[in-house]
Amino acid sequence: MTHPSLLDQARQWQVLLHSGRATAADRAAAQAWRQAAPEHEQALREVEGLWSLLGQIERPTEQPQVRVLRRRRHWAAPLACAAMLLLALWLPRGTWIGLYADISTQPGEVREVRLADGSLLTLNGDSALDWQFVDGRREVRLYRGEADFQVAHDPARPFIVRAGEARIRVTGTRFDVRLEEGGVDLAVSEGRVLASSEGCEPLPVVGGQQVQWRGGALQAPQALDGRQRLGWQRGKLVFRDRPLEQVFAELERSQSARVLFVDEAARRLQVTGVFALDDPQAVLSSVETTLPVRLVRLPGLILVTSRR
Template sequence: MTAEADLRSQAREWLVLLNSGQASAADRAAAERWRQTSAEHASALAEVERLWALLGQVERPAAIVQAMPRPKRRWPLPLATAACLLLALWLTPPGWHADVRTQAGEVREVRLDDGSVLQLNGATSLDWNANVDGERRVRLYRGQADFQVAADVAHPFIIEAGEARIRVTGTRFDVNLLGNQVLLAVSEGHVQVSDADGRERAVQAGEQVAWLGGRLQSLQPLDAARALAWQRGRLVFRDRPLPEVFEELQRQQTQQVLFLDAAARELKVTGVFALNDPQAVLRAIETALPVKLTRLPGVLLVSSDG
């Protein structure tokens, strides 16, 4: 997810909360502070408001510019309809037009014409070009893939994922594009990586590195039990923030997720689950964490409970 898309996502969540009938004066004040953080924040919120107005389902919320208390009420059906329309219009997955795609819950092996083998996690999309100026190129739009790259020194294999750039001639590694971060886990050989600011680094087998907000982070020992768990049919979470957990789950189910408050975003999850049973994760979250999950058609609303 780009920084712009991430801002729009946050703006949608603020607007849903402000129109839910459950927003407190503190929530409205926090939304106003978020809007005033930067011109980009204000623009994202204005764009979301315009779309809501076009939907004709709800009025543009005065709550964003005035902190007036509202009586608590149940979630109105027109608002739920508007939320679903927003999701349909705005959350069309990136890379829907890509050469290679998997559906949510689908894990598939793909053999490229250069002999490389890719294993794709659910809800993954990428483009493949066999020869671009003497290079083999992959553009990963979303999702996660394990790459077994066929050796060819004369034709480097280049992967672009967000702001991350990965260059190899033949090796095995996993690339996970999750929200505004990219995680590279190298299991064989070595990989050259760089970011948009020109930082470069060599990553060896048994190491992993992340890009956060497009910037390369420091090298870490490979946590194969977590980073590669999906290849063994598992989801492994170790003190993972709840938004990241739901991002992982969206690779296994089509339901979209909206957070209604910051407190829910700060909760963390630890556990091991079957990859093909995302409902087990939801049950565990509801049981172990102080959250409320509200299920609407195609949408899951997440809010703190008490």
């Protein structure tokens, strides 16, 4: 199965090419992206197939009515499935999550919520979670994005956070959890937590440390660079030799436009700087003036190409 991030990029190219606004340069860029890797070709083929299937749902037929009805019954289930898959690709990110999360934020929105036990949760932009306090336990599930947890101390009721394959257990402390396509990041500001995942022993992580889950595997703890990792809590975006791909992934929590890299070389360019969380345009301007890249701004989409 094609990776979701590639399908998302292919979806964006398909929307652009069928928008009626695509220029010759856009079509050339789309073709270059398609030919950059076999995985890109496969992703575009899958998206094009779903686009074609959806078009068949409303395609008129000249067959007799009785045969039309029989054909509709025969194709109803496959076409309905195709339509659902296509909607999953084309709807804005987080559309389905928003239907069942207890709380969610839009890009650029930071929101606090006080739970019944006194714990304070702060959600970064473009994040979603829900919680359940039953049977002597407190449990939160992070579906998307990032949240800071200041957990009220209660040894009798452990506080558990689940994010992807990560499981974090505490009784009272402060920590930050970020769920991304590549995995889960945990940063502990105060106290001590137990980090684990399916099939691995709980790993103690103390204040001033961070750990990552990659491919479901829990990595060894590392020293926490709180100024950079937790800058959003102070209204800042702090980057120190960060790959441009990671910078834009973080920037998407502050703005609604998605970012699409046309070539792979631009992803690895490094960025250093401190920016206001509520001013994503400052990041874009800095990237354009300091790096050999060109940003093509489209409605809801930014294309990143190397400047030659």
